[in-house]
Amino acid sequence: MSAKLEGSMVAVVxxxxxxxxxxxxxxxxxxxxxxxxxxxxxxxxxxxxESATLSVQEHCDLVERCVEFxxxxxxxxAGTGSNSTEEAIYFTQSAKKxxxxxxxLVTPYYNKxxxxxxxxxxxxxxxxxxxPQILYNVxxxxxxxxxxxxxxxxxxxxxxxxxxxxxxDVARGQELVKRCGGRLSVYSGxxxxxxxxxxxxxxxxxxxxxxxxxxxxxxxxxxxxxGDIKSASSIDKKLFxxxxxxxLESNPVPVKWALTxxxxxxxxxxxxxxxxxxxxxxxxxxALKDADISV
Numbered sequence: 001m002s003a004k005l006e007g008s009m010v011a012v013v014x015x016x017x018x019x020x021x022x023x024x025x026x027x028x029x030x031x032x033x034x035x036x037x038x039x040x041x042x043x044x045x046x047x048x049x050e051s052a053t054l055s056v057q058e059h060c061d062l063v064e065r066c067v068e069f070x071x072x073x074x075x076x077x078a079g080t081g082s083n084s085t086e087e088a089i090y091f092t093q094s095a096k097k098x099x100x101x102x103x104x105l106v107t108p109y110y111n112k113x114x115x116x117x118x119x120x121x122x123x124x125x126x127x128x129x130x131x132p133q134i135l136y137n138v139x140x141x142x143x144x145x146x147x148x149x150x151x152x153x154x155x156x157x158x159x160x161x162x163x164x165x166x167x168x169d170v171a172r173g174q175e176l177v178k179r180c181g182g183r184l185s186v187y188s189g190x191x192x193x194x195x196x197x198x199x200x201x202x203x204x205x206x207x208x209x210x211x212x213x214x215x216x217x218x219x220x221x222x223x224x225x226x227g228d229i230k231s232a233s234s235i236d237k238k239l240f241x242x243x244x245x246x247x248l249e250s251n252p253v254p255v256k257w258a259l260t261x262x263x264x265x266x267x268x269x270x271x272x273x274x275x276x277x278x279x280x281x282x283x284x285x286x287a288l289k290d291a292d293i294s295v
């Protein structure tokens with residue numbers, strides 16, 4: 001598939017059964033739903049997909065099954081990042097072999113590399129595996145923040161095609177667009193600023209909210225890309241409470257709970273994550289109702 005990666009790209013959950021095993025039947029159903037609702041691409045095995053607690057084999061199998069279930073109807077972007085460069089290469093090679101259209105590579109977490117270390121990490125992966133690659137900067141999760149200068153250097157590599165900026169900083173995202181937008185696509189990785197960042201030139205969103213409101217997110221992104229800021233803003237206002245309340249606890253706890261209430265998946269999440277605390281239930285329900293989602 002050679003479709004341009006833009007618009008509403010869902011960071012899809014990994015459906016699980018009560019014993020923590022992957023529910024592939026529910027995953028197939030979710031992919032069918034996203035295709036019918038207008039989602040532009042699916043990101044699998046990312047943060048929202050609980051990649052941190054997937055085994056190596058599960059990680060690779062999950063990507064292959066998503067490719068199979070999508071059947072070329074929608075691009076599949078595989079999360080293949082790691083704090084080990086060699087492991088990231090392995091996951092990226094596996095994703096290419098499995099038929100993924102692109103890969104999303106998070107900055108190395110926990111080991112706190114220098115900026116030069118970050119540059120060499122991503123450069124090495126790009127040189128080793130010939131597949132479109134999207135950088136992913138989410139310092140709130142990784143304790144590692146990739147500078148604009150390093151992104152600027154990496155943007156010169158042919159197969160580094162984008163960056164998911166999850167810093168939550170609109171001005172920083174706009175600077176990325178200004179400095180690197182002619183060489184790579186900038187995607188919002190923070191739902192609360194999707195609209196603002198796309199108004200500033202971002203090419204789309206890699207979204208948690210799209211898990212529960214795929215049609216609204218697809219329409220919002222479509223309007224924003226077409227320059228219809230008024231229509232995009234109107235939709236974004238309906239999504240505002242979801243953007244906030246799907247992060248009342250660590251992602252993907254609230255969004256998996258919401259999908260369970262919507263009847264899209266069964267209850268299932270892996271330790272050390274547990275189900276959404278009861279004190280947050282009403283807030284998530286009200287956010288879903290604000291977006292006209294039945295529960």
